Amino acid sequence: MSSQALSQHKERFELNLGPQHPATHGVLRVKLLMDGEYIVEAEPVLGYIHRMHELMGENRTWAQYLPNMGRLDYLSALSYNLGYVELVEKMAGIEVPERAEYIRVITTEMNRISSHLLWFGAFVLDLGGFTPLLYAFDDREQILDLLESVTGSRLTYCYYLFGGCYNDVEDDFLTGCLALIKRLRSRMPMYHKLVTGNVILKQRLEDVGPISAEMCRKYGATGPVLRGSGVNYDVRKNEPYSIYPELDFDVPVYSEGDSMARYMVRMDEIDQSMRIIEQAIAKIPEGPVMAEKVPKMIKPEPGDYYHAVEAARGTFGIRAVSEGKNKAYRMKLRSPTFSNLSLYQETSKGMLLADALALMGSLDLVIPEIDR
Amino acid sequence: MNKENVIQELKALAAEGMPDEPEVASAAPEAVPEGEEEAKPKKKAAPPEPRKNGLLEVDYAVKGVHVDAQVNSDQVVRAAQIADEAGMSLEAITGVDWIKDKEMEVIYDYSYTGGECFRLVVRARIPRDEPTISTISEVFPGANWHERETFDFFGINFEGHPQLEYLLLPEDCDFHPLLKDFKGC
Amino acid sequence: MDLGINVVEMVIYLVGIIAFAAGNAAYLVWVERKGAAHIQRRTGPKEVGPFGLLQPLADGAKLMSKQIIFPDGVDKPLFMIAPLLAMVPAVMIFVTIPFSETIVARDINIGLLMIFAFASVNILALLLGGWASRNKYAVISAARGVSQNVAYEIPMLVITITVVLISGSMNLKEIVATQAGPFWNWNWLPLNGNFLGPITFIMFYICSLAETNRAPFDLGEAESELIAGFHTEYASMGFGLFFMGEYANIVIGAALTTILFLGGWYSPFPDTVPYIGQAGLWWFLIKMYLLIWLVVLIRWTYPRVTLWSLLNLSWKILIPFSLLNLLASAGLVKFLA
Numbered sequence: 032m033s034s035q036a037l038s039q040h041k042e043r044f045e046l047n048l049g050p051q052h053p054a055t056h057g058v059l060r061v062k063l064l065m066d067g068e069y070i071v072e073a074e075p076v077l078g079y080i081h082r083m084h085e086l087m088g089e090n091r092t093w094a095q096y097l098p099n100m101g102r103l104d105y106l107s108a109l110s111y112n113l114g115y116v117e118l119v120e121k122m123a124g125i126e127v128p129e130r131a132e133y134i135r136v137i138t139t140e141m142n143r144i145s146s147h148l149l150w151f152g153a154f155v156l157d158l159g160g161f162t163p164l165l166y167a168f169d170d171r172e173q174i175l176d177l178l179e180s181v182t183g184s185r186l187t188y189c190y191y192l193f194g195g196c197y198n199d200v201e202d203d204f205l206t207g208c209l210a211l212i213k214r215l216r217s218r219m220p221m222y223h224k225l226v227t228g229n230v231i232l233k234q235r236l237e238d239v240g241p242i243s244a245e246m247c248r249k250y251g252a253t254g255p256v257l258r259g260s261g262v263n264y265d266v267r268k269n270e271p272y273s274i275y276p277e278l279d280f281d282v283p284v285y286s287e288g289d290s291m292a293r294y295m296v297r298m299d300e301i302d303q304s305m306r307i308i309e310q311a312i313a314k315i316p317e318g319p320v321m322a323e324k325v326p327k328m329i330k331p332e333p334g335d336y337y338h339a340v341e342a343a344r345g346t347f348g349i350r351a352v353s354e355g356k357n358k359a360y361r362m363k364l365r366s367p368t369f370s371n372l373s374l375y376q377e378t379s380k381g382m383l384l385a386d387a388l389a390l391m392g393s394l395d396l397v398i399p400e401i402d403r
Numbered sequence: 404m405n406k407e408n409v410i411q412e413l414k415a416l417a418a419e420g421m422p423d424e425p426e427v428a429s430a431a432p433e434a435v436p437e438g439e440e441e442a443k444p445k446k447k448a449a450p451p452e453p454r455k456n457g458l459l460e461v462d463y464a465v466k467g468v469h470v471d472a473q474v475n476s477d478q479v480v481r482a483a484q485i486a487d488e489a490g491m492s493l494e495a496i497t498g499v500d501w502i503k504d505k506e507m508e509v510i511y512d513y514s515y516t517g518g519e520c521f522r523l524v525v526r527a528r529i530p531r532d533e534p535t536i537s538t539i540s541e542v543f544p545g546a547n548w549h550e551r552e553t554f555d556f557f558g559i560n561f562e563g564h565p566q567l568e569y570l571l572l573p574e575d576c577d578f579h580p581l582l583k584d585f586k587g588c
Numbered sequence: 589m590d591l592g593i594n595v596v597e598m599v600i601y602l603v604g605i606i607a608f609a610a611g612n613a614a615y616l617v618w619v620e621r622k623g624a625a626h627i628q629r630r631t632g633p634k635e636v637g638p639f640g641l642l643q644p645l646a647d648g649a650k651l652m653s654k655q656i657i658f659p660d661g662v663d664k665p666l667f668m669i670a671p672l673l674a675m676v677p678a679v680m681i682f683v684t685i686p687f688s689e690t691i692v693a694r695d696i697n698i699g700l701l702m703i704f705a706f707a708s709v710n711i712l713a714l715l716l717g718g719w720a721s722r723n724k725y726a727v728i729s730a731a732r733g734v735s736q737n738v739a740y741e742i743p744m745l746v747i748t749i750t751v752v753l754i755s756g757s758m759n760l761k762e763i764v765a766t767q768a769g770p771f772w773n774w775n776w777l778p779l780n781g782n783f784l785g786p787i788t789f790i791m792f793y794i795c796s797l798a799e800t801n802r803a804p805f806d807l808g809e810a811e812s813e814l815i816a817g818f819h820t821e822y823a824s825m826g827f828g829l830f831f832m833g834e835y836a837n838i839v840i841g842a843a844l845t846t847i848l849f850l851g852g853w854y855s856p857f858p859d860t861v862p863y864i865g866q867a868g869l870w871w872f873l874i875k876m877y878l879l880i881w882l883v884v885l886i887r888w889t890y891p892r893v894t895l896w897s898l899l900n901l902s903w904k905i906l907i908p909f910s911l912l913n914l915l916a917s918a919g920l921v922k923f924l925a
Contacts, residue, residue: 159892
């Protein structure tokens with residue numbers, strides 16, 4: 032933020048969208064240099080919830096680090112769990128039984144739906160529509176109840192272990208999932224009619240915050256931000272892991288690159304996740320949910336290992352440097368929203384404050400994931 | 404995107420940095436003794452040879468990347484340009500503190516998002532006493548924040564960076580937590 | 589000395605108006621909270637009194653018991669005057685509004701002019717409150733609020749002039765008298781000479797929403813952008829006065845719409861229908877409260893518009909249409925006369 036810019040133009044002033052603000056979804060501070068209603072420069076300031084998870088990765092054994100994954104992006108914690116256990120299974124060569132893989136995929140996709148529902152409610156809340164939040168939370172509560180009956184937690188899950196899952200699922204969980212999907216399928220047209228088709232919402236989102244595919248590539252943005260700019264890249268399709276190759280689903284891609292495109296990508300992803308869950312429930316085999324021989328102390332070969340999964344917000348990657356010991360030598364967590372937010376400074380130049388907040392909402396930020 | 408092209412160019416780049424090595428493409432991985440290292444100290448095997456500059460095509464199913472290249476610290480910008488011209492995007496920049504070797508390593512992860520699955524890793528080692536490396540934020544603006552974060556944790560100085568300040572740690576901080584000799588503050 | 593004023597009557601009206609304004613302000617909060625809750629699938633206030641009916645009293649007691657805070661460096665006189673300017677003119681306007689043929693505090697010949705004169709003071713409250721707060725958010729909100737209010741006063745006045753032209757008088761009772769009869773005789777239909785008919789009614793309603801800073805035009809207090817806008821720094825009764833002033837303004841807007849377009853206290857059914865065909869105070873209140881309920885519904889359904897589309901709506905759509913309406917109605921009146 033150059034003080035020269037501030038002193039040259041007397042009408043400019045500095046505004047602090049402080050760490051405590053209804054629209055920043057967490058403790059994010061944005062230093063704004065404003066010219067009336069227009070933003071001249073917006074600089075995000077991070078670190079208000081920095082807990083140093085990467086150092087914790089070096090001080091804990093591989094198994095002790097499992098609960099940390101849920102605290103990174105608490106809204107889609109199961110994807111993070113999945114990425115980490117798959118990395119360690121890759122390193123140690125542990126095979127996972129098929130039933131466990133199916134359970135993992137079902138619960139991860141349920142978590143993705145609940146994360147997108149919360150994003151939907153909070154995003155429209157930012158724009159001034161107070162009501163869809165509570166409707167979305169109604170559906171989300173049902174998902175949380177189902178997942179609680181299986182994992183024991185409502186938000187920061189720690190359900191997957193190396194070699195499988197912690198608990199088996201009962202049949203009434205599966206029937207509950209199918210009933211939920213049926214109900215959600217009947218509610219989605221209502222959301223689209225009331226919210227997506229709303230004239231005021233369209234006016235606020237269309238052509239607001241355009242992000243080109245080239246910019247996404249330069250900044251490393253992934254997830255719905257990238258798919259909203261026309262690039263068809265989803266880790267579940269491009270670099271399949273778990274049992275995704277056996278499931279049939281589409282990847283929604285919209286090419287306009289504005290906030291409306293990102294909104295539509297996430298709404299369509301909810302539908303696709305429902306398809307995945309239905310197929311997985313139809314195909315789930317009987318069998319054990321834990322591998323038989325999981326070593327108590329995991330000592331992988333020295334070297335670097337990398338694994339990426341598709342979290343609700345983009346590509347979540349972990350790079351683990353191992354020295355052959357029971358703890359990691361270096362645990363690097365690559366969070367998707369970190370890269371997504373890094374393009375905010377460039378994109379928000381010259382925008383109206385209200386539009387800049389709509390753009391921030393459409394990036395779907397979860398600050399604990401950025402700050403780790 | 405021409406995968407073979409990228410591999411050839413990186414091989415050539417890595418070869419440039421090592422004028423006196425004849426053949427680099429088939430450099431073996433570190434010669435580490437097989438099996439697990441026990442907790443109690445044992446008769447130590449010979450320390451593993453440091454990895455030479457070069458390019459390895461590794462097993463994607465185990466390592467998670469397709470090509471692993473090591474270059475000199477002054478060649479990272481050229482490597483970033485090779486990745487940029489091939490249409491890849493920057494995923495992450497990691498720092499590692501190898502205190503025993505008195506070196507630090509900076510690891511760049513690139514991935515191709517245009518369709519074919521291709522992941523590239525570029526590494527560079529820098530001396531631990533004066534950790535300096537050039538910035539790639541001219542080539543990839545997204546590296547701006549990644550490099551700031553690496554500076555936060557390791558104190559690596561990225562030359563040419565427009566704003567090398569603390570990103571995640573407080574501005575008045577003067578320590579780098581992920582160094583192996585950091586004992587707390 | 590006979591001043592032409594009955595002192596007892598005056599006192600009764602004074603107390604009645606203040607009670608009506610304050611009571612409405614307090615209980616409309618309850619209506620809004622319950623309405624919002626049921627739209628959002630929750631229950632709203634239900635602990636304090638049956639159905640939460642005593643909630644406004646509890647809120648009032650809480651607000652009064654809090655400390656009035658003056659942040660460091662505020663412009664104290666302006667800071668203190670701003671909430672008064674929000675509430676007092678609103679109460680004053682009730683003096684001229686006729687609730688039925690016999691219930692009116694002061695039947696002023698230019699009643700409409702007085703109403704708009706006092707309504708314009710509302711903008712000052714916004715401006716002073718935002719400026720004196722020494723808070724950048726408040727200043728931005730005040731700037732937005734002023735441009736919004738100015739932009740929407742114009743079509744409101746033009747439409748009002750059209751109605752005055754049709755009715756031939758600025759006296760509110762006479763305006764209602766020209767609409768005597770069932771609903772096809774009211775000003776919202778073109779039969780009376782109002783060229784654009786129901787469109788004018790809707791335009792006036794939208795303008796009254798924008799004048800009172802209600803959603804979807806609530807940029808002045810856009811909660812998710814500017815925290816609370818121009819009244820961020822106000823605590824206790826300062827905030828309470830702004831709050832009550834907003835609801836009093838909503839009541840005035842609804843009352844004005846009823847008088848100008850919906851035939852005031854006349855029943856929509858013809859005189860011959862027993863019971864419900866009788867004109868009276870209660871028809872005025874029913875129409876007014878239906879409009880207020882619509883205001884509440886609109887707030888909880890729509891997101892917020894941006895500043896530019898708000899100003900576009902006013903300057904590019906409402907003003908040209910209302911001017912067109914005025915000219916056409918003037919022509920019609922001349923032609924039909």
